[in-house]
Amino acid sequence: MSRFSDTPRRRLMDALWPWLCAASVALSLLMLAALLALLVVRGLGHFWPATLEEITLRSGDSVAGQPTREAPLPQADGFERLYFTANRDIDGASWRWVNLDDIASRSTPSDLIRLERNPWGDFIGRLAGVETGGQLLREDQAWRYLTQALALPQAERPDAELLLVTSDGQTLRQPLSNFSQALAPNAMSWWQKIHTWSRNVWQFLSQGPRAANTGGGVWPAIFGTVLMVILMSVIVTPFGVLAAIYLNEIAHQNRLTRLVRIGVRNLAGVPSIVYGVFGLGVFVYGIGGTLDSWFFSDTLPSPTFGTGGLLWASLTLALLTLPVVIVATEEGLARIPDAQREGAVALGATRLEMLVRIVLPMAIPAMLTGVILAVARAAGEVAPLMLVGVAKLAPQMPVDGEFPYLHLERKFMHLGYHLFDTAFHGEDVQAAIPLVYATALLLVLIVLVLNLTAIFLRHYFRRQRGSEC
Amino acid sequence: MLASLDSATASQAPVTHFSSEHCALSIDQFNLTYAGKSALRDLTLSVPRHRVTAFIGPSGCGKSTLLRAINRLHDLNESVAHSGHIQLEGQDIYAPQMNVTELRRRVGMVFQTPNPFPMSIYENVAFGLRLQHRLPKRQRDDIIEWALTSAALWDEVKDRLHRSAWQLSGGQQQRLVIARTLAVQPDVLLLDEPASALDPISTLKIEELIRNLKSQLTLVLVTHNMQQAARVSDYTAFLHNGELVEYGPTDQVFTNPRLQRTENYITGRMT
Numbered sequence: 001m002s003r004f005s006d007t008p009r010r011r012l013m014d015a016l017w018p019w020l021c022a023a024s025v026a027l028s029l030l031m032l033a034a035l036l037a038l039l040v041v042r043g044l045g046h047f048w049p050a051t052l053e054e055i056t057l058r059s060g061d062s063v064a065g066q067p068t069r070e071a072p073l074p075q076a077d078g079f080e081r082l083y084f085t086a087n088r089d090i091d092g093a094s095w096r097w098v099n100l101d102d103i104a105s106r107s108t109p110s111d112l113i114r115l116e117r118n119p120w121g122d123f124i125g126r127l128a129g130v131e132t133g134g135q136l137l138r139e140d141q142a143w144r145y146l147t148q149a150l151a152l153p154q155a156e157r158p159d160a161e162l163l164l165v166t167s168d169g170q171t172l173r174q175p176l177s178n179f180s181q182a183l184a185p186n187a188m189s190w191w192q193k194i195h196t197w198s199r200n201v202w203q204f205l206s207q208g209p210r211a212a213n214t215g216g217g218v219w220p221a222i223f224g225t226v227l228m229v230i231l232m233s234v235i236v237t238p239f240g241v242l243a244a245i246y247l248n249e250i251a252h253q254n255r256l257t258r259l260v261r262i263g264v265r266n267l268a269g270v271p272s273i274v275y276g277v278f279g280l281g282v283f284v285y286g287i288g289g290t291l292d293s294w295f296f297s298d299t300l301p302s303p304t305f306g307t308g309g310l311l312w313a314s315l316t317l318a319l320l321t322l323p324v325v326i327v328a329t330e331e332g333l334a335r336i337p338d339a340q341r342e343g344a345v346a347l348g349a350t351r352l353e354m355l356v357r358i359v360l361p362m363a364i365p366a367m368l369t370g371v372i373l374a375v376a377r378a379a380g381e382v383a384p385l386m387l388v389g390v391a392k393l394a395p396q397m398p399v400d401g402e403f404p405y406l407h408l409e410r411k412f413m414h415l416g417y418h419l420f421d422t423a424f425h426g427e428d429v430q431a432a433i434p435l436v437y438a439t440a441l442l443l444v445l446i447v448l449v450l451n452l453t454a455i456f457l458r459h460y461f462r463r464q465r466g467s468e469c
Numbered sequence: 470m471l472a473s474l475d476s477a478t479a480s481q482a483p484v485t486h487f488s489s490e491h492c493a494l495s496i497d498q499f500n501l502t503y504a505g506k507s508a509l510r511d512l513t514l515s516v517p518r519h520r521v522t523a524f525i526g527p528s529g530c531g532k533s534t535l536l537r538a539i540n541r542l543h544d545l546n547e548s549v550a551h552s553g554h555i556q557l558e559g560q561d562i563y564a565p566q567m568n569v570t571e572l573r574r575r576v577g578m579v580f581q582t583p584n585p586f587p588m589s590i591y592e593n594v595a596f597g598l599r600l601q602h603r604l605p606k607r608q609r610d611d612i613i614e615w616a617l618t619s620a621a622l623w624d625e626v627k628d629r630l631h632r633s634a635w636q637l638s639g640g641q642q643q644r645l646v647i648a649r650t651l652a653v654q655p656d657v658l659l660l661d662e663p664a665s666a667l668d669p670i671s672t673l674k675i676e677e678l679i680r681n682l683k684s685q686l687t688l689v690l691v692t693h694n695m696q697q698a699a700r701v702s703d704y705t706a707f708l709h710n711g712e713l714v715e716y717g718p719t720d721q722v723f724t725n726p727r728l729q730r731t732e733n734y735i736t737g738r739m740t
Contacts, residue, residue: 342545342578342584343586345542346540347574347600347653348571348574348653350570358587
């Protein structure tokens with residue numbers, strides 16, 4: 001009996017294993033695609049002016065709202081549908097579950113409108129008229145007047161009162177100054193809907209949050225995230241590069257160096273919240289507290305640097321990502337052939353000249369790889385930030401026109417924390433869900449843009465070194 | 470022909486000596502240990518000026534180690550220790566007052582694998598110049614043209630001086646490295662198996678270049694290739710196990726070696 005008798009089985013295994021590998025790749029891609037698709041559909045769908053429905057129940061009641069989703073009834077057979085009915089001031093709630101069996105008829109009348117207002121959230125119903133200067137406008141005239149008035153800046157809008165009727169016939173009278181946007185989605189063309197959608201997206205990106213982070217935009221959070229990541233990169237890159245140069249070019253390669261190297265690599269595995277605790281203890285209370293007692297003693301006990309802020313958050317994240325930069329740079333330095341170093345030294349270069357003119361330029365792509373990894377890690381990190389400076393709602397932006405323009409001691413907003421806060425600390429959970437998706441999508445996009453910038457830079461330096469001098 | 474050399478041949482002295490005005494490098498009782506292990510033992514030899522001297526010997530015999538000692542490249546490695554003297558034009562290169570970077574400028578080195586820097590051809594040649602002193606651009610351009618011409622590369626690269634040096638062929642890269650070294654006007658050029666990574670035609674070009682450069686400077690060539698040593702060099706030193714076995718005019722070493730060991734190596738009976 002030959003020991004090679006199992007050839008068919010070996011051949012089968014050989015044919016199968018590439019498929020196993022390919023399946024793993026396919027699964028990863030599928031999950032990534034599903035994640036992005038979910039974020040895009042749910043996140044961007046939120047800004048679409050959805051069709052409003054008016055339903056008549058078997059009991060004779062009439063309800064107007066935006067259908068959101070369906071779910072099986074908790075106890076009985078059948079389904080119920082969730083409507084966003086708005087009108088919190090009248091009904092006491094903005095959402096209503098309706099049993100599908102209770103619905104007698106559904107329609108989408110074109111005169112249903114949706115008004116954005118503050119306080120009380122949105123209104124869904126009909127416009128009965130507009131009263132301005134003792135004159136009562138009705139129907140199309142009233143609608144035209146309303147849209148024109150809302151197109152003006154807040155300060156220039158005329159005094160007027162809106163007469164509103166809900167779907168079940170209740171009337172309301174409210175001043176125009178409460179309202180910020182008027183939509184009649186059922187009467188809009190596709191082009192108008194796209195226009196409204198892009199305007200909503202733009203407002204989400206460019207405005208500050210409203211109504212305890214359940215509405216409005218996320219501009220301060222975008223700004224805070226990007227500024228913090230940039231500051232972090234500026235701090236971590238020189239430190240990491242210098243440390244890597246010491247480890248690879250200067251230190252004697254002995255047991256201690258190896259130990260340090262292992263230590264650095266393991267630092268990358270420390271849970272991020274631990275860095276947060278370190279940042280709070282050392283940066284905020286230690287260094288920040290000392291700075292306050294030296295330079296800002298007149299404002300004590302209210303702290304200046306002795307509380308979480310942009311600087312401490314950036315420093316904490318720089319510490320968190322330092323191992324990544326060191327390891328990547330060191331690997332890049334180790335890849336540079338000794339022939340290059342010897343060539344420079346043999347021409348009469350000192351060690352510093354050799355490093356600065358030959359070794360470092362060749363290691364720039366590796367350094368940028370380190371920065372890319374650091375940015376990817378730092379931009380998504382939330383846990384340590386909650387300890388060292390992120391705020392639910394920062395009263396001031398960290399950059400403004402007031403000297404010294406960049407305020408490192410201020411608290412800032414961060415998309416990751418904003419997402420967490422919107423999802424779990426809002427009052428209106430149903431309204432928060434689409435915002436959570438939109439914020440998550442934005443966070444992913446920002447990390448992507450930051451990474452692409454670094455990748456582009458790396459590509460540029462590689463080209464400069466290689467084919468095009 | 471050198472008078473001192475004739476007498477050395479006539480008397481069959483174990484070591485070839487040159488009078489000080491003909492001697493570029495003199496190595497005296499030089500020992501070198503690498504991590505405690507002896508790599509060079511009691512080497513004494515002198516290298517004549519404006520001649521090509523070849524170091525031959527089996528792998529690990531110490532010929533490259535000796536070459537690197539002349540350029541003090543071993544300084545980069547702490548586990549290397551040495552004793553004895555190497556004199557360049559009468560100056561001890563290991564003396565404390567010796568300026569190492571100036572020494573390395575005066576003693577150029579070309580390595581086995583071409584190692585052009587990741588920059589343009591022009592910048593490669595300008596590298597050593599920029600380290601020394603600021604030159605007006607026109608003067609620098611002149612030196613670069615001269616160096617590339619001396620290295621027999623000018624005609625091939627004059628139209629693409631600002632393209633990457635890494636786009637050149639292996640032979641061109643090696644000549645570029647030689648040009649780079651020539652640009653700082655060294656007294657001695659050390660070549661560590663400069664053609665071993667090249668094709669036969671590039672090798673011939675390098676050999677021709679070595680012969681032509683004799684008029685400008687002193688060359689020391691380490692090679693594994695017997696024919697190359699015979700074709701190019703004026704003097705040949707045979708090293709074995711870190712010791713100098715035989716040293717003399719190339720003709721004599723190759724046609725009429727004094728020692729059986731040398732003959733065995735040259736004829737390929739010893740590896």
